Amino acid sequence: MTPSHAVLLPGTASDEVFIASVFTTPLAHAGVMLEAPPSRSVTARLAALDAAWDGVPLLVGGVSLGAHVAASWAVAHPERCAGLLLALPAWTGAPHGAPAASAAAASAAAVTGVGVAGALADVTGWLGAELRRAWTRYGDDLVPALTEAATCPAPTLAQLAGLTVPVGVAAFEDDPVHPAEVARAWADALPRSVLRTTTLADLGADRTSLGRAAVDAWRAAAG
Known part of the structure; x- marks a missing residue:
């Protein structure tokens, strides 16, 4: 059953305006409504996911730090998560100079x-x-x-391996700040995941290109 809406979180010093520009249209094409809560801190991002939980498993995710926070929330509350949209994960575990x-x-x-x-x-x-x-x-x-954000841990590969929901992972092939190798490692660790890639140039021309990559990957993972 396709979730009716998705709760997606912004990256470091980014905001809900960017999230809406990236994900609104790709999610609508999948029959899913976007909820992009404003949040300025990791605590606020986690609180937004807690507030969205109404007893029905959620499709959650985000970009960069938002992806880290959403995945960590899913690790802590697997029963609350119906799937994940993880765009541009930037590191695994502790940052260690990522x-x-x-x-x-x-x-x-x-x-x-x-x-x-x-x-x-x-x-x-x-x-x-x-x-x-x-x-x-x-x-x-x-x-x-x-x-x-510079010191906030992401999930470890072992923690990601425990998530059994369908996951769409999206990465840029040409972004040194969010290495594609990190996204590939996440996708390899997650039991039900598909990775799709795009480029920074694509995003510059069309904000929805990143959202399409993540949503298409999630739909493929869900079968």
């Missing part, structure tokens, strides 16, 4: 030193525009969010 964790820590230091405009002065194109939009919305919560 590129995304190092980037979050460096960004926190840069924002503290020179502000959002200065920290993003050299970030151009669609990514720069997206970060300026989202980071500005965080206000005083931005540096704490970046700092928290």
Whole structure:
């Protein structure tokens, strides 16, 4: 039975606006309504999943840190989870200097030193525009969010191996911050998973490309 809605969480210093741009249309094509709760911290992301739970197993997931949090929630509450959409997992277990964790820590230091405009002065194109939009919305919560993300553990491969729900994993083939090898390791560990890949250039041209990859992978995993 296809879940009626999905609860999806944003990545580090990202927001529900980006999640909606990525997932609303692909989920609608699958007959699933998106719920993208606003959340600024790991605690808030977990609280949003707890609040969405109404006794019926949920399709949950997210992007980057949001994927980590959703998978961790599923590990802690397997009876509450009907499936997972995991886009761009960035590390496994403790961060240990993973590129995304190092980037979050460096960004926190840069924002503290020179502000959002200065920290993003050299970030151009669609990514720069997206970060300026989202980071500005965080206000005083931005540096704490970046700092928290840099040290937040993801599930281990052993924990992922215990999840038996269908899982769609999506990765970029060309993103050094979210290495495709991490997504492949997650997909290999998860008993019922399919991996689909796309590119950063695809996302720049069409935000839904990442959502389609994750949703198509989940539907394939569900059979």
